[in-house]
Amino acid sequence: xxxxxxxxxxxxxxxxxxxxxxxxxxxxxxxxxxxxxxxxxxxxxxxxxxxxxxxxxxxxxxxxxxxxxxxxxxxxxxxxxxxxxxxxxxxxxxxxxxxxxxxxxxxxxxxxxxxxxxxxxxxxxxxxxxxxxxxxxxxxxxxxxxxxxxxxxxxxxxxxxxxxxxxxxxxxxxxxxxxxxxxxxxxxxxxxxxxxxxxxxxxxxxxxxxxxxxxxxxxxxxxxxxxxxxxxxxxxxxxxxxxxxxxxxxxxxxxxxxxxxxxxxxxxxxxxxxxxxxxxxxxxxxxxxxxxxxxxxxxxxxxxxxxxxxxxxxxxxxxxxxxxxxxxxxxxxxxxxxxxxxxxxxxxxxxxxxxxxxxxxxxxxxxxxxxxxxxxxxxxxxxxxxxxxxxxxxxxxxxxxxxxxxxxxxxxxxxxxxxxxxxxxxxxxxxxxxxxxxxxxxxxxxxxxxxx
Amino acid sequence: xxxxxxxxxxxxxxxxxxxxxxxxxxxxxxxxxxxxxxxxxxxxxxxxxxxxxxxxxxxxxxxxxxxxxxxxxxxxxxxxxxxxxxxxxxxxxxxxxxxxxxxxxxxxxx
Numbered sequence: 001x002x003x004x005x006x007x008x009x010x011x012x013x014x015x016x017x018x019x020x021x022x023x024x025x026x027x028x029x030x031x032x033x034x035x036x037x038x039x040x041x042x043x044x045x046x047x048x049x050x051x052x053x054x055x056x057x058x059x060x061x062x063x064x065x066x067x068x069x070x071x072x073x074x075x076x077x078x079x080x081x082x083x084x085x086x087x088x089x090x091x092x093x094x095x096x097x098x099x100x101x102x103x104x105x106x107x108x109x110x111x112x113x114x115x116x117x118x119x120x121x122x123x124x125x126x127x128x129x130x131x132x133x134x135x136x137x138x139x140x141x142x143x144x145x146x147x148x149x150x151x152x153x154x155x156x157x158x159x160x161x162x163x164x165x166x167x168x169x170x171x172x173x174x175x176x177x178x179x180x181x182x183x184x185x186x187x188x189x190x191x192x193x194x195x196x197x198x199x200x201x202x203x204x205x206x207x208x209x210x211x212x213x214x215x216x217x218x219x220x221x222x223x224x225x226x227x228x229x230x231x232x233x234x235x236x237x238x239x240x241x242x243x244x245x246x247x248x249x250x251x252x253x254x255x256x257x258x259x260x261x262x263x264x265x266x267x268x269x270x271x272x273x274x275x276x277x278x279x280x281x282x283x284x285x286x287x288x289x290x291x292x293x294x295x296x297x298x299x300x301x302x303x304x305x306x307x308x309x310x311x312x313x314x315x316x317x318x319x320x321x322x323x324x325x326x327x328x329x330x331x332x333x334x335x336x337x338x339x340x341x342x343x344x345x346x347x348x349x350x351x352x353x354x355x356x357x358x359x360x361x362x363x364x365x366x367x368x369x370x371x372x373x374x375x376x377x378x379x380x381x382x383x384x385x386x387x388x389x390x391x392x393x394x395x396x397x398x399x400x401x402x403x404x405x406x407x408x409x410x411x412x413x414x415x416x417x418x419x420x421x422x423x424x425x426x427x428x429x430x431x432x433x434x435x436x437x438x439x440x441x442x443x444x445x446x447x448x449x450x451x452x
Numbered sequence: 453x454x455x456x457x458x459x460x461x462x463x464x465x466x467x468x469x470x471x472x473x474x475x476x477x478x479x480x481x482x483x484x485x486x487x488x489x490x491x492x493x494x495x496x497x498x499x500x501x502x503x504x505x506x507x508x509x510x511x512x513x514x515x516x517x518x519x520x521x522x523x524x525x526x527x528x529x530x531x532x533x534x535x536x537x538x539x540x541x542x543x544x545x546x547x548x549x550x551x552x553x554x555x556x557x558x559x560x561x562x
Contacts, residue, residue: 041533136470215465222463222550261463261478264517268476270467271521274514287514324536362529362536370537371544373504375551390536431533435470 004239004247005189007182007206011035011082012213014042014059020213020235021065025072028251030237034181035082036211037062043175044318044431046086047119047150057088058172063095066170070096070105073169081160081181085172087117087150092172093450100452108452111163113173115445118315118438119151125442132315135435144434147319153438154314156280157203158194159445160184166449175316177279179207182238190242200282201306202244205289208277209248209266209301210236216248216266218256229255245302247294258297280313280440282306312437321432322359323399324392327406328366330419332384339414340365340387346413347389347405356401360392386419392430399427453558459550460562462488466546471531472507473542475522475549483560485518491554497522500552501545522549 008030010021014037024033037059050057062084066073073080085092089112100108118125122145126132132141157180163171165188173181183203186192192199209216216236218227227233234254239247248258267289271277274286283306290303331340344363351358364370366386368378391402403425410417458464458477461484466475477492479485494509501509507525514521528542529535539545 220465222459222465222546264478264519265463265465265476267517268474268478268514268519268521269465270469271474271476272469272523274512274519274521287516289516291517321534324534326536360530360536364538366538371539372548372551374502375500375504375548388538392534392536433470433532 002242004241005031005185006237006239007032007034007185007210008235008237009034009036009182009210009213010235011037012211012215013037013039014061016213018061022069023254024235024237024251025069025076025078027254030078032079032081032185034210035062035080035084036178036181038083038086038175040316040318040433041431043087043152043316044149046088050088055091058086058092058095059084062092063099066096067099067103070100070103070108074105074108079164079185080170081184082171083173083176083181085112085174087174089114089172089174096170096172097452106452108170109168109449110452111166111168111171111447111449113159113163113171113176113445113447115159115443116153116155116175117151118153118443119148122148122151125438128442130438130442132317132436132438135314135437141434141436144319148434149318149320149431151315151317153443154280154316155443155445156180157184157187158281159447161187163447163449164188166447168449178211179204179279180281182207182210183281186240194281197282197306197308198304199244201284202246202304203240204279204282204284205267205286205301205304206238206240206246209263210238212266212269214256215269216263217250217258218262221262221265223261227257231255244304245300247298247300249298258299260291260293260299263291263299263301278310281309283309311440313440313443315436315438317434317436318431319434321430322392322394323396323427324390324430325399325403325425325427326388326390327403327425328419329387329406329409329417330384331387331417333416336385336416337365337368337378337382339416340385343387343409343413343417344389347409351402351405354401356398358391358393358398358402362390364388396427403427453555454560455553456556456562457550458488458492458552458554461554461556462550464546464549466542466544468528468531468541469523471528472523472525473527473545475524475545477520477522477549479518482518483557487554487556488520489513492520492552494522496552497524497549501527501548
């Protein structure tokens with residue numbers, strides 16, 4: 001029996017802790033570090049960056065991280081798997097190569113996985129039979145086609161494993177599934193095939209548990225008061241074995257905790273039907289997952305069953321869908337909530353008088369009801385409340401005008417109003433999503449490994 | 453029987469799925485799981501969330517984790533980047549379900 005491999009995830013989303021991946025590499029044993037930078041909205045932002053400059057369109061934070069950690073990666077022989085490539089894995093690799101040259105490093109092999117980005121290929125794919133009907137509503141795609149900003153396929157984990165088998169130290173991908181980043185090294189190390197359904201299912205569950213970083217180690221945990229040392233919280237590590245079982249843990253001296261309860265909470269995060277979790281490589285029955293305590297901060301995950309997956313990949317396309325803005329005012333003193341409601345009335349009335357109606361508008365009272373609506377009774381007296389006003393419309397000009405109507409309340413409305421230091425809220429573009437399916441046979445992924 | 457909040461016998465986490473959220477409600481022990489399985493119906497969850505949830509609520513049982521998984525359909529005011537809500541992704545719905553009341557046996561140790 002070969003010894004377990006240690007896979008840690010140091011980045012749950014673009015914007016997650018800068019230090020977490022460095023600590024995973026430095027503060028204890030680790031074989032693989034995975035990094036997830038991509039959300040749906042990120043893809044459209046990156047695509048627009050690439051449209052302006054063909055050398056952009058990837059997660060620039062990753063390049064800085066490589067600058068800080070390449071020496072330790074080569075020294076300790078750690079493999080890094082990151083979806084930092086966004087819509088331009090080539091340019092991302094070039095940037096990391098340049099960093100390696102600056103540092104005087106040689107022998108670094110970087111692999112890229114491509115084929116997920118189908119934006120330029122849409123016309124050909126439609127001619128060969130892909131209809132890209134909306135996955136939830138069944139709407140026809142044709143009328144949306146001109147508006148599409150980005151189009152990416154959630155591809156399999158096997159191409160990443162292929163890059164590892166070609167000797168890559170660092171692998172940069174575009175859009176794949178988040179759990180695939182963790183599944184791939186298990187496929188490579190243990191020689192799993194597409195028919196090893198239970199093992200692929202186990203690796204997918206490992207990826208699901210790790211994909212949101214510290215949400216497996218005490219982050220977001222209901223009984224937060226039990227979690228030691230949040231400030232130095234450790235990011236999760238899977239000790240994976242060839243039989244598909246794995247132990248979730250963290251570096252010994254890191255903060256946070258790993259218990260059956262922190263793991264079970266993360267297993268149900270973003271869960272649909274637990275009996276049928278679809279991924280590109282396998283469908284997983286989450287009702288077969290067994291958790292066993294095997295020591296302090298060590299939970300064994302086992303018993304997982306997989307089923308054959310579908311004939312399709314999921315496609316995520318983004319398109320521009322109007323504008324929105326939000327602004328806040330802080331209202332304090334006697335009858336703070338009453339005054340805040342009055343402020344809201346005044347602002348919407350002024351906008352109406354000026355001839356501005358919106359497709360959607362909203363007033364929320366932070367401190368009273370913005371998260372839980374009417375579930376709790378609204379307090380009669382509250383020391384201070386934040387009024388959050390928002391509007392959405394297809395017309396950018398209207399949203400811009402809305403943003404100018406908030407600050408005047410500080411001097412021409414009720415007393416005790418403050419907190420408008422941030423300036424007028426600017427219209428933000430709304431990026432909406434068009435989920436669809438594509439026949440797997442129509443998608444070609446490819447792997448390329450180069451050495452600096 | 454005595455009346456307690458769900459937070460006394462269970463823990464929870466929520467996340468977004470398009471314009472819907474899921475809330476995983478995990479019982480602290482077998483007795484608590486029997487209680488939530490019996491008491492916390494999809495209808496009760498929908499009523500509890502009031503005007504936050506515009507669609508139906510689906511319920512799935514996961515006995516292996518002593519968990520009920522609820523899908524709160526149409527609960528994010530458009531979802532994704534379209535929603536105007538402060539809690540755009542339903543991150544707080546897990547905390548909200550723990551405010552529900554439930555009856556447990558008198559000898560249930562809190």
